[in-house]
Amino acid sequence: MSSKEKAIIIGGGISGKLAARVLSDYYNEIIIIERDQKPEGPFPRKGAPQGEHLHALLHAGEYGLEELFPDITEKFYSSGAININSTIDLSWFHHGSWKVRFDGGYRTTLQTRPHLEWHIEQYMKKIPNVTIQYNQIVQDYLYNKAENRIIGVELKTGSLRADLVVDESGVSSLTSSWMNKRGISIPSEKVDIDLSYISKQFELNNHHERDWKIKMIYPNPPQEKIGGTISKVEGNRYIVTLMGYHGAINEKEVLKGDRGFIELSKKLPILDIYQEIKEAKPLSKTSIYRIPTIIWRRFDKIGNLPNGLLLIGDTICRIDPVFGQGMSIAILEALSLQKLLQQHKNELHKIPRFFHKKSASIISPIWNMVITEDYRYPATTGKKPYGLTLQQWYAKNIFILSSQNQDVYDNFVKVMNLVSPVSSLMKPSIIKNVLTHAFSKNSKS
Structure with missing residues (x-):
């Protein structure tokens, strides 16, 4: 098998760690450059403000994560994550009616994103040729113009050379700004959804039995713009995430105090979540995350994309998070990268071009499915x-x-x-x- 010396990954989020996991079988050394501090536990981090909101691994994501990190699902459960039957324990009010509930034999894991990331982090520590440099910011690429090749990165502390650079730095990525400065056009599909995500954790009272572990209240567009989910997570907590399209949520009112969040839950299509939290004990501050625009950057269509550069995760596509597909897309991309590495192990230099095309084929049907729903609002x-x-x-x-x-x-x-x-x-x-x-x-x- 042909191996390369070094790969650098910009960004230590979920996509970055997944990329490191699969690349570690083919490169002698993997260095993840992460701007955040080293985590001390399963806590939200500054570089992932969306981490305080509800996240979910879809079935494809859960299966894929288990394939990449064997037994990680059981690790989730042993430290408090909730194992549910997906079609029994989910109570889903969608477009004006409740989904039928039955035993489909599906399993879903309920947990916070920091809890999930923390366990992935522990697995990464076991891979001997992967290191993470924390508190580091990549300032620029090292670029060989004659060969049109990215050959490394420039840090505040010096430069690092590599055979491959992977950009997982997110929607405001280094690659996008680097290409813009050089007049390289990135074909993009953008959709303005003006979405606000507002979340808070609660301890619910135990005065009555609940026939659900997660309850989703989705608006019926275009008349209704606000929806929400209440989900049990580790630590006997419940996280409530309310979302609103096109300015439907008055954020100033919500941030006035705990009651502001609870009052907002009254605006959902039905009052189920309000009834649960109106007398519940708040366990966290109110967190807000805004997604004004979703974007799919078509790196697969750039003919002169520099060699030695691979884009992954939100760097390629930030999708509407309401449908919970972001993390699972990242896992599907990592599995695709792994398969390409297996198929082309003797010609690793071809991997980025093949990967960007494969990534587009993963994203395309999901993107179309999501924006079909987003366009139910005339303001989109x-x-x-x-x-x-x-x-x-x-x-x-x-x-x-x-x-x-x-x-x-x-x-x-x-x-x-x-x-x-x-x-x-x-x-x-x-x-x-x-x-x-x-x-x-x-x-x-």
């Missing part, structure tokens, strides 16, 4: 997908049928969890159900 702006009206009509019928038909919901669960392709919702039996439902509804009206 950007490039609309082809056949949007038909897609929205069909999806709406799938949502409604998921509250009545177990088979339809089972297929929808697989698609939402990135286990099955969207095309699986176009099976003849499901199309028949959709048309029958739509015809029946129209005839009654």
Whole structure:
């Protein structure tokens, strides 16, 4: 097997660590450059402000993480994460109706993002050729213009050379600014969603039994713009995340105190979350995270992208977090990178180009699925997908049928969890159900 000397990864978030994990089998030395301080436990970090909000690993993400880090799921549970039956313990109010609940045999892990990241960090410590340099900021690339190749990075403390540089520095990445300065155009798809995420942790009273571990209240667009989720997490806590599109949330009112957050929960389509937290004990401050725009940078379409440079995670695509797909996309990308490394182990220099194309194929159907929902709000702006009206009509019928038909919901669960392709919702039996439902509804009206 051909091996290279060194790979540098800019950013020690989830995507960066996943990339380090798979690259460690093919490079003699992996250095992760992380701007945050070394973590002392499963606590939120400054470089990931979204970490204080609700996160979830979809089924595809959970399976993939277990493949990359064997037995990590059991580590989650042994330190307090919640193991649930995905279609029994989830109570989901979606587009005006409750999803049918049944035993589909699916498992989901409920935990905070810092808890998940902390366990990944512990696994990384066991990989001997991976080191993490904390409190470091990458200022620039080392660039060989004659070969159009990134050959390393410039730090405040000096320079580091490498055979491969991976940029996982996020939506405001070094690569984007570096290319802009050189007049290299990055084709991008942008959609303005003006989303606010507001979260708080609570200790709920135990006066009554709950038939759920996580409850999701999704708005029915375009009339309703505010939704929310309450989820049990490690430490016998519940995290509540409320979200609002297009300025629906008055952040100043919410930040006035604990009551501001609780009063906001009254604006959800139904009062279930309010009823749970109105007398609950707050355990954290109120945290706000804003996502004005989602963006997919098409590095796969840049013909003169420098050699020796690989982009991953949010550096490529920041997607609407409401649907919980971000971490799972990162895991699918890491698995794809691993497969490419196995296939092209004797020509590692070709990996970035192959990877960017593969990443685009992972993101494309998910991006289309997400923005189809985002465009239910007239204020959402950007490039609309082809056949949007038909897609929205069909999806709406799938949502409604998921509250009545177990088979339809089972297929929808697989698609939402990135286990099955969207095309699986176009099976003849499901199309028949959709048309029958739509015809029946129209005839009654």
